[in-house]
Amino acid sequence: MALIEYRIEDSIAIITLNRIEKRNALNDAAVAELDEAVTHAVGNASVGVIAGAGKHFSAGLDLAEHKQKNLMEAIDGSRNWHATFSKIRFGKIPFVAALHGAVVGGGMELAACCHLRVADQDTYFALPEGQRGIFVGGGGSVNISRLVGVPRMTDMMLTGRVFNASEAESFAAVNYVTENGGSFDKAMELAKSIAGNSALTNYLVVNGLQRVKNSGFDEGLFFESMLASLSQNSPEAIERLNAFLNKTAPRLNIPTEGKDEG
Numbered sequence: 001m002a003l004i005e006y007r008i009e010d011s012i013a014i015i016t017l018n019r020i021e022k023r024n025a026l027n028d029a030a031v032a033e034l035d036e037a038v039t040h041a042v043g044n045a046s047v048g049v050i051a052g053a054g055k056h057f058s059a060g061l062d063l064a065e066h067k068q069k070n071l072m073e074a075i076d077g078s079r080n081w082h083a084t085f086s087k088i089r090f091g092k093i094p095f096v097a098a099l100h101g102a103v104v105g106g107g108m109e110l111a112a113c114c115h116l117r118v119a120d121q122d123t124y125f126a127l128p129e130g131q132r133g134i135f136v137g138g139g140g141s142v143n144i145s146r147l148v149g150v151p152r153m154t155d156m157m158l159t160g161r162v163f164n165a166s167e168a169e170s171f172a173a174v175n176y177v178t179e180n181g182g183s184f185d186k187a188m189e190l191a192k193s194i195a196g197n198s199a200l201t202n203y204l205v206v207n208g209l210q211r212v213k214n215s216g217f218d219e220g221l222f223f224e225s226m227l228a229s230l231s232q233n234s235p236e237a238i239e240r241l242n243a244f245l246n247k248t249a250p251r252l253n254i255p256t257e258g259k260d261e262g
């Protein structure tokens, strides 16, 4: 693989966009390699981390390649992005995005289909499709709109508004902000912790939560009861529940800061 680096460390699949000279802009070849890496990760790892090499996470769609495409090729391109990104969003394992620098256009679409986002302080988010005369095509109108809300996405697309990491954290588009250079290590720390969960619970979180959210109220509650019962009857759940009752399970990670004050 040339444009996407892939390796497994412990049970974590690390996928790195690696087209530094083009700021990790995604062309068809990169999306095909990403698809291969994601497929391998889903089959062989417990958690995936997606990062970008160089100074930016990703400058989004490769505009040079895109401008050569006819209508049918553009449709095919967009549908390929959807297929690959859906393997991330609704795959077997959780994915954590480690972000820095530009997370722009299709780069933001990729970040939005991951399950957690960790960002260096210097990260910024933009959807310059309006300025480029195009529209999001990598699932952004579905995934980014759910992540940041339609009004904010509309603002980003119409006015070119750019949000920094702290702003994105304030509206929960980013889960953790780190000092510059820290997002990858934090993403790995989180991935290792997630890998310690029951694989079935991880699967239900990745696949169930979003589908419940997309259901009606009553259907959602019914669906939730099915997921809850399914998980509760797994051998691993019984083992983990016993461990809690025997007092051998790890305790909650309660923040200790300020505990003894007042």
Ligand code: 1HE
Residues within 6 Å of the ligand: 021, 022, 023, 025, 056, 058, 059, 060, 061, 062, 063, 064, 065, 078, 081, 102, 104, 105, 106, 107, 127, 128, 129, 132, 134, 135, 136, 137, 138
């Ligand atoms: C590119 C791309 C690209 C850089 N396609 N070649 N995305 C955008 O509209 C963002 C376009 N990129 C930028 O605004 C900037 O490149 C960055 C802010 C991300 C980084 O700036 P900088 O100063 O570090 O790099 P640069 O000098 O602008 O770019 C370095 C090279 O990368 C240069 O090529 P070179 O041959 O002149 O060296 C750039 O042309 C090239 N490059 N970004 C192609 N995106 C599925 S639909 C999704 C729709 C979208 O993603 S729209 C948003 C597209």
